[in-house]
Amino acid sequence: MSFYCYHCWSDFEKESDCCPKCGKELSSFSALNFHEKLICALDHPERLTLQRAIWIIGNLRLEKAVPKLSILSKGCQDFVIVSEIINTLIKIGSAEAVKIVEELSTHTSSIVRKYASEALSSYLTHH
């Protein structure tokens, strides 16, 4: 499994007291805190950090983040972010998550609509 730093959102293979990337202390690490911090990172103003947080949420299949991802995807015009949200919702794969992808397939942006429809049809072929 991978570990993630909730300061800079780097991932690393071995559990450690300090982040190997940014050097910040991780001793207060707990799964609950980590998940909450990850959901908070969805408010992060920096696009790469936001994108990374969305990606990690998908890897962890964090269903608790779905409502926030839903809000984020609807107000967002940034295709990179919206497509990352779609990937993550498909990875989570709950009924609620898939429903949001369905809604995104009617998004105002044609590139988002296309991406969501394709993600949805590939999800449906595999389930």
Ligand SMILES: [Zn+2]
């Ligand atoms: Zn770090």
